[in-house]
Amino acid sequence: MDYTSKGFDETNQQTDLGAVIRNGREILFQGFNWESCKHDWWRNLERKVPDISKSGFTSVWLPPATHSFAPEGYLPQNLYSLNSSYGSEHLLKALLHKMKQHKVRAMADIVINHRVGTTQGHGGKYNRYDGIPLSWDEHAVTSCTGGLGNGSTGDNFHGVPNIDHTQHFVRKDIIAWLRWLRNTVGFQDFRFDFARGYSAKYVKEYIEGARPIFSVGEYWDSCNYNSHGLDYNQDSHRQRIINWIDGTGQLSAAFDFTTKGILQEAVKGQFWRLRDAQGKPPGVMGWWPSRAVTFLDNHDTGSTQVIGSCLFVECISGQFDPLFLWSHVFQFINMGPAGMNFHPYSGPIPDLIPYNPNLCLILSFSVYAHWPFPSNHIMEGYAYILMHPGIPSVFYDHFYDWGDSIHNQIVKLMDVRRQQDIHSRSSIKILEAQSNLYSAIIGDKVCMKIGDGSWCPAGKEWTLATSGHKYAVWHK
Numbered sequence: 001m002d003y004t005s006k007g008f009d010e011t012n013q014q015t016d017l018g019a020v021i022r023n024g025r026e027i028l029f030q031g032f033n034w035e036s037c038k039h040d041w042w043r044n045l046e047r048k049v050p051d052i053s054k055s056g057f058t059s060v061w062l063p064p065a066t067h068s069f070a071p072e073g074y075l076p077q078n079l080y081s082l083n084s085s086y087g088s089e090h091l092l093k094a095l096l097h098k099m100k101q102h103k104v105r106a107m108a109d110i111v112i113n114h115r116v117g118t119t120q121g122h123g124g125k126y127n128r129y130d131g132i133p134l135s136w137d138e139h140a141v142t143s144c145t146g147g148l149g150n151g152s153t154g155d156n157f158h159g160v161p162n163i164d165h166t167q168h169f170v171r172k173d174i175i176a177w178l179r180w181l182r183n184t185v186g187f188q189d190f191r192f193d194f195a196r197g198y199s200a201k202y203v204k205e206y207i208e209g210a211r212p213i214f215s216v217g218e219y220w221d222s223c224n225y226n227s228h229g230l231d232y233n234q235d236s237h238r239q240r241i242i243n244w245i246d247g248t249g250q251l252s253a254a255f256d257f258t259t260k261g262i263l264q265e266a267v268k269g270q271f272w273r274l275r276d277a278q279g280k281p282p283g284v285m286g287w288w289p290s291r292a293v294t295f296l297d298n299h300d301t302g303s304t305q306v307i308g309s310c311l312f313v314e315c316i317s318g319q320f321d322p323l324f325l326w327s328h329v330f331q332f333i334n335m336g337p338a339g340m341n342f343h344p345y346s347g348p349i350p351d352l353i354p355y356n357p358n359l360c361l362i363l364s365f366s367v368y369a370h371w372p373f374p375s376n377h378i379m380e381g382y383a384y385i386l387m388h389p390g391i392p393s394v395f396y397d398h399f400y401d402w403g404d405s406i407h408n409q410i411v412k413l414m415d416v417r418r419q420q421d422i423h424s425r426s427s428i429k430i431l432e433a434q435s436n437l438y439s440a441i442i443g444d445k446v447c448m449k450i451g452d453g454s455w456c457p458a459g460k461e462w463t464l465a466t467s468g469h470k471y472a473v474w475h476k
Contacts, residue, residue, distance in 0.1 A: 024424030028393035034303035042087030053102035107189035113197035178210035200247025259283025267377035275433035289389035383471035
């Protein structure tokens with residue numbers, strides 16, 4: 001069955017930026033993790049395209065496909081080179097062709113908040129881009145990150161030159177590059193990385209200029225915490241994400257980090273968190289479900305990763321202070337880690353941060369899954385996001401690395417979602433939100449429960465559709 005064409009005409013997608021969002025029947029797949037660059041990734045994904053399509057995913061978020069200073073792709077340099085750690089340009093285009101054959105859209109990871117320079121310019125910083133396409137000078141870099149441009153319109157991404165999106169020549173070049181990705185390379189959707197780093201109005205301009213079929217932004221900041229843990233009320237957190245969506249002219253969706261933060265605490269025996277003071281879901285999904293991309297984990301939260309290339313730690317008498325180190329790492333990631341590892345760094349040193357080798361110890365550090373969804377509650381999480389409004393997204397690791405049982409249970413939930421026509425704007429009535437039980441009716445044909453509390457819907461019209469450890473779904 002051709003799931004991806006259900007409910008809307010593909011020709012309409014090309015001309016109407018809002019067609020997919022209005023249709024509301026997307027199911028996204030994040031097609032990589034932090035370690036994927038080590039594993040001949042384009043070939044690996046190409047082999048999985050038939051299963052991805054058969055499962056019912058409509059769009060696959062791919063890792064950054066362009067040349068990068070870091071192998072994972074998030075320190076871009078030559079934006080027009082498609083030879084990356086994930087594979088060659090030829091292999092990428094073979095993957096995109098296979099996806100098009102199977103009617104699954106390819107989502108490009110758009111990393112345009114920052115860009116690593118090629119040569120030193122103003123102040124001795126690597127803030128020029130000589131010798132590669134988009135050969136900008138220091139005026140393309142914000143003044144707060146070592147350039148001659150204007151101040152940043154968002155939060156700084158420290159350690160590398162941040163792009164000054166206020167410059168007309170910069171925006172013109174970025175739109176041309178995005179159009180190349182869209183119309184020549186073959187990407188159809190966009191994911192905007194570190195969307196806090198520049199004004200949402202520029203995302204609006206880029207979407208209008210390149211016309212992707214679907215866009216989603218990563219507007220990630222810390223949830224609200226108190227001395228005892230996560231606050232019950234996360235309204236201010238979800239409001240900041242909604243403000244960003246508004247700033248894009250409502251053209252982009254956003255990852256629902258509010259729902260992730262709440263849900264991964266709720267499954268630990270705090271299901272009361274899943275109903276806000278107005279009786280609605282407590283994340284972005286509860287206020288603006290058609291723009292909320294719900295998820296459990298991604299390459300940042302659920303994978304082993306190195307947060308920085310290296311860190312320059314001031315030493316006194318050769319003593320290493322791990323508390324000093326962690327304080328700087330924590331400021332960067334804004335989340336608590338599950339584990340860390342420090343080891344001497346012996347690789348090439350980018351001349352991005354001045355340091356005195358007599359006073360500093362150079363370390364590489366790894367942060368392991370620094371905001372993970374509890375692994376023993378994964379299927380409760382997927383039962384929640386796949387049976388609720390919003391736009392659900394499934395993480396590669398859960399789908400392909402956690403065994404056939406998890407894979408098949410997720411597929412079954414996706415089947416129910418499609419067959420019962422749950423969409424991003426489906427109505428929801430929360431029935432129970434206790435410590436050990438959550439239940440709800442979605443639309444008028446589906447109800448579900450998660451948690452170890454005993455519950456089933458009243459009425460003979462309900463039939464069990466699927467169930468597993470601490471979750472069950474019924475339909476009429």
